[in-house]
Each structure stands twice: as structure tokens, then as C-alpha cells.
Amino acid sequence: GENVEQHPSTLSVQEGDSAVIKCTYSDSASNYFPWYKQELGKRPQLIIDIRSNVGEKKDQRIAVTLNKTAKHFSLHITETQPEDSAVYFCAASIKDDMRFGAGTRLTVKP
Amino acid sequence: DADVTQTPRNRITKTGKRIMLECSQTKGHDRMYWYRQDPGLGLRLIYYSFDVKDINKGEISDGYSVSRQAQAKFSLSLESAIPNQTALYFCATSEPGQGYRGYTFGSGTRLTVV
Numbered sequence: 001g002e003n004v005e006q007h008p009s010t011l012s013v014q015e016g017d018s019a020v021i022k023c024t025y026s027d028s029a030s031n032y033f034p035w036y037k038q039e040l041g042k043r044p045q046l047i048i049d050i051r052s053n054v055g056e057k058k059d060q061r062i063a064v065t066l067n068k069t070a071k072h073f074s075l076h077i078t079e080t081q082p083e084d085s086a087v088y089f090c091a092a093s094i095k096d097d098m099r100f101g102a103g104t105r106l107t108v109k110p
Numbered sequence: 111d112a113d114v115t116q117t118p119r120n121r122i123t124k125t126g127k128r129i130m131l132e133c134s135q136t137k138g139h140d141r142m143y144w145y146r147q148d149p150g151l152g153l154r155l156i157y158y159s160f161d162v163k164d165i166n167k168g169e170i171s172d173g174y175s176v177s178r179q180a181q182a183k184f185s186l187s188l189e190s191a192i193p194n195q196t197a198l199y200f201c202a203t204s205e206p207g208q209g210y211r212g213y214t215f216g217s218g219t220r221l222t223v224v
Contacts, residue, residue: 006152009150032210032212034211034212034213036212036215042217042218043200043215043216043217043218044153044200044215045215046211046212046213046214049211049212089152089153091212093212095206098212098213100152100153100154101152102150102151102152103150103152
């Protein structure tokens with residue numbers, strides 16, 4: 001089945017800097033790649049997603065890129081703010097069979 | 111608001127006890143899931159159901175069972191709880207098809223087995 005690896009496991013940046021989280025997947029049939037943000041004590045919530053027919057998608061300060069050939073995708077957060085501090089999960093899905101990465105704990109220092 | 115509700119939010123139970131975690135949703139989604147979250151291990155799938163008559167094992171189903179009582183309700187049971195089942199449990203729903211946007215998660219149940 002699908003295997004998703006996520007790096008780094010922890011990331012600390014200064015407020016205003018950019019943060020990048022990377023994921024790789026194993027099954028080339030995966031066609032949907034969501035990113036979830038989980039704040040402390042709360043549920044994971046979808047923040048951005050990309051489908052396999054698109055290479056890049058942007059929503060304000062966050063963007064996701066997808067390289068199907070290399071089977072990796074990345075989350076980019078620009079101009080980070082303290083409220084961006086959370087655990088971020090990537091996932092890869094084939095027909096709603098979704099596998100999650102292990103998560104990245106992002107800390108944005110004021 | 112349409113949402114996914116889990117009960118209880120927190121539970122402490124003793125080793126060997128049977129416990130049920132409940133999930134209900136008002137999103138009208140057919141597909142429901144139970145995940146377990148452990149630190150550093152992300153989200154792991156326990157069981158999933160694509161409709162009322164469909165139940166499927168996930169990657170870590172041993173020690174767990176589920177019941178899909180209705181489209182809106184999906185319960186997870188630990189028949190005889192053990193300490194390594196201490197974790198955060200999430201229910202999730204989804205609706206496949208055009209416009210698919212992944213899962214909507216419930217608020218979670220923090221279970222401690224002592």
C-alpha cells in the first residue's frame with residue numbers, strides 16, 4: 001500500500017521567515033494530496049490540497065507544490081506568524097484511501 | 111453547523127474494561143473512519159466504513175471492533191482495554207466524487223488506560 005514519509009519532524013523558524021515541509025509518497029497512482037494543520041488539543045483541519053493534474057496551488061501565505069515524477073510534494077508557508085505554530089500532516093490518497101505522514105511540529109518564535 | 115461529534119472527549123479506564131467511543135455526524139457523508147494518533151506516529155487507520163452495511167479493517171484493527179448503527183453513527187469499541195491503547199482517537203468522514211476534499215475530523219477522544 002501507499003507509504004508517506006514527512007520531513008522534518010520538527011521545525012523552528014523566526015517570525016517572518018518561511019517554512020517548508022516535504023513529503024514523499026510511494027504509489028504513483030496517488031492523485032490527491034491534502035495538508036492538515038493540527039493546533040494543540042484540536043482536530044486536524046484541512047488547510048490546502050492539490051490534485052495530481054496540478055503542479056502548484058497557492059492560498060495567501062501557504063502554497064503546495066507537487067512533483068509527480070519524483071513523487072514528492074511540499075508545503076510552503078511564507079511570512080510565518082506565531083499562530084502558524086502547530087503540527088502539520090501531509091497525506092496522499094488513492095480513491096479515498098488516505099495515508100498520512102507522521103507530522104511536523106512547526107514552532108514560530110516571535 | 112454540519113459537523114463530526116465525538117463522545118466522550120476524555121476517558122480514563124482500567125485495564126481489562128470494555129469501552130465504547132462514539133461518533134456522530136451531520137455532514138451527510140457515507141464514509142466514516144476511526145484513526146488513532148500517537149506522538150511521532152501520525153494518524154493510523156483502525157477501521158473504516160463506506161456505508162451502513164460495509165465495515166473494513168485498517169492497518170491496526172487488532173483489539174478493536176466497530177459498529178455502524180446508521181449513516182450518521184460509527185462507534186469504536188475496545189473489548190478489553192490495555193495500556194498501549196492509550197492514545198488520541200479521531201473519527202473522520204468523507205464524501206468521494208467530484209469535488210472531493212479529503213476528511214473532516216471530529217474533535218477527538220483522549221483515552222487513557224491505567
